Amino acid sequence: MPEGPSIVILKEVLEPFKGKKILRVTGNAKIDYTLIAGKKIEDFRSWGKQFFIELPHATLRIHFLLFGTYSLDKQTKPNKSLRLALYFARGSVFFYTCSVRLITEELEKTYDWEADVLSDRWNPVKARKKLKAMPNTMVCDALLDQKIFSGVGNIIKNEVLYRIKLHPETRVKNIPSRILTRLIKEARQYSFDFLKWKKASVLKKHWLAHTKKTCQRCAIPLIKRHCGKTNRRSFFCPNCQVKYI
Numbered sequence: 001m002p003e004g005p006s007i008v009i010l011k012e013v014l015e016p017f018k019g020k021k022i023l024r025v026t027g028n029a030k031i032d033y034t035l036i037a038g039k040k041i042e043d044f045r046s047w048g049k050q051f052f053i054e055l056p057h058a059t060l061r062i063h064f065l066l067f068g069t070y071s072l073d074k075q076t077k078p079n080k081s082l083r084l085a086l087y088f089a090r091g092s093v094f095f096y097t098c099s100v101r102l103i104t105e106e107l108e109k110t111y112d113w114e115a116d117v118l119s120d121r122w123n124p125v126k127a128r129k130k131l132k133a134m135p136n137t138m139v140c141d142a143l144l145d146q147k148i149f150s151g152v153g154n155i156i157k158n159e160v161l162y163r164i165k166l167h168p169e170t171r172v173k174n175i176p177s178r179i180l181t182r183l184i185k186e187a188r189q190y191s192f193d194f195l196k197w198k199k200a201s202v203l204k205k206h207w208l209a210h211t212k213k214t215c216q217r218c219a220i221p222l223i224k225r226h227c228g229k230t231n232r233r234s235f236f237c238p239n240c241q242v243k244y245i
């Protein structure tokens with residue numbers, strides 16, 4: 001699943017289409033295409049893992065789910081996977097295996113923009129308050145909670161916990177204050193590192209925990225386990241990642 005930084009990259013890639021008219025639209029998404037064809041794109045926005053294409057009377061909301069992808073200028077996957085294709089005077093964009101919806105709600109009011117870890121409006125104090133309100137939640141679940149850390153996915157989760165030496169099954173109420181501060185700080189910092197490395201195509205090279213077998217600090221095997229209610233893969237060191245109880 002694309003994590004927040006990948007959506008930020010998509011936004012940058014599509015920037016040249018801002019202000020451009022959509023000449024033709026196709027795809028198998030069940031939406032009202034008359035609200036799209038002939039319309040000019042007013043803006044692109046991202047909120048965590050969701051991508052928005054703002055049109056005059058509605059907004060296209062694209063969520064890449066688990067296997068969603070996109071391509072530019074050329075259709076690279078079969079029609080059955082093609083949810084949406086937008087054609088411009090110069091160029092086109094194709095979205096596959098994703099959720100496409102047309103929404104009319106005001107974006108500003110619908111989403112908490114201060115929860116987006118990559119946004120200028122990211123608010124760490126608010127994130128801390130939200131964490132305090134869920135004392136019994138395991139940190140592996142809290143990090144994946146899009147209402148707190150919008151944009152954080154499983155890779156970022158594993159890498160952040162490894163960086164701050166915190167066991168994924170630690171409950172929020174047991175995390176020492178200074179570690180909680182680092183958790184909130186690194187959720188954002190690692191997302192920016194992810195963005196930088198992804199752009200340079202060197203992301204995987206920098207993974208220290210995600211899909212790794214050995215702890216670089218302790219030279220012992222990492223544990224791979226599906227943790228928490230989210231039940232996503234966690235990779236962690238049983239020695240240096242502390243489980244506070």
Ligand SMILES: [Zn+2]
Nearest residue numbers: 215218237240
């Ligand atoms: Zn270790």
